[in-house]
Amino acid sequence: GQQLNQSPQSMFIQEGEDVSMNCTSSSIFNTWLWYKQDPGEGPVLLIALYKAGELTSNGRLTAQFGITRKDSFLNISASIPSDVGIYFCAGTYTSGTYKYIFGTGTRLKVLA
Amino acid sequence: GAVVSQHPSWVICKSGTSVKIECRSLDFQATTMFWYRQFPKQSLMLMATSNEGSKATYEQGVEKDKFLINHASLTLSTLTVTSAHPEDSSFYICSARDFHRGNTYEQYFGPGTRLTVT
Numbered sequence A: 001g002q003q004l005n006q007s008p009q010s011m012f013i014q015e016g017e018d019v020s021m022n023c024t025s026s027s028i029f030n031t032w033l034w035y036k037q038d039p040g041e042g043p044v045l046l047i048a049l050y051k052a053g054e055l056t057s058n059g060r061l062t063a064q065f066g067i068t069r070k071d072s073f074l075n076i077s078a079s080i081p082s083d084v085g086i087y088f089c090a091g092t093y094t095s096g097t098y099k100y101i102f103g104t105g106t107r108l109k110v111l112a
Numbered sequence B: 001g002a003v004v005s006q007h008p009s010w011v012i013c014k015s016g017t018s019v020k021i022e023c024r025s026l027d028f029q030a031t032t033m034f035w036y037r038q039f040p041k042q043s044l045m046l047m048a049t050s051n052e053g054s055k056a057t058y059e060q061g062v063e064k065d066k067f068l069i070n071h072a073s074l075t076l077s078t079l080t081v082t083s084a085h086p087e088d089s090s091f092y093i094c095s096a097r098d099f100h101r102g103n104t105y106e107q108y109f110g111p112g113t114r115l116t117v118t
Helices: none
Strands: A005-007 A010-014 A019-024 A031-037 A044-049 A055-058 A061-065 A071-076 A085-092 A106-111 B004-007 B010-013 B019-025 B032-038 B044-051 B067-073 B076-081 B090-096 B113-117
Touching: A005 A085, A010 A019, A019 A085, A019 A106, A031 A061, A031 A071, A044 A055, A044 A061, A044 A071, A071 A085, B004 B090, B010 B019, B019 B032, B019 B090, B019 B113, B032 B067, B032 B076, B044 B067, B076 B090
Parallel strands: A010 A106, B010 B113
Antiparallel strands: A005 A019, A019 A071, A031 A044, A031 A085, A055 A061, A061 A071, A085 A106, B004 B019, B019 B076, B032 B044, B032 B090, B067 B076, B090 B113
């Protein structure tokens, strides 16, 4: 099935550093969402974006809905060890079905 | 709020047997639930959309006779893997939309069920 491309695929960072990751698509999306998944668990919703250009924060996390509607960005400021996990973007482009297309994931590891 | 549970959290079964996985929305009503499959180190792949009181909609390539979905109430959807084979071993995750939140696209995910077929 179709997937969104996420970059980077994985990253190691030092505690306290800021992190940026993005998600791109060849198609226009109506909604972008960001989830975090810990090993052996289901994804947890971090941020949902509904308008092109929208910038939304949730604590140390900030996400943006790209102007072209074909991309989205997630930034994590001052990373801490519990930020470790896999971050997935998800988008919807078919109105009325509420189906997600998931990104390929960014695996984050934080070095204390 | 918006808690989704799955049962069992893990199951081991023999090849040829059937396994039922339950997905419940604990503190909200969900007219729509989704079933995903996730292989190790991979993303989530949508298998089907489950609508309360109607037939599920399956994604291309997903065998509806093998993965039976029943959404009998606003808080419960079940996925039955029939005649399971080792290649069906995977992490199955459900999600649900909150019926009372209108057009929100937010899905709340269960903790997943790890199925191992021997």
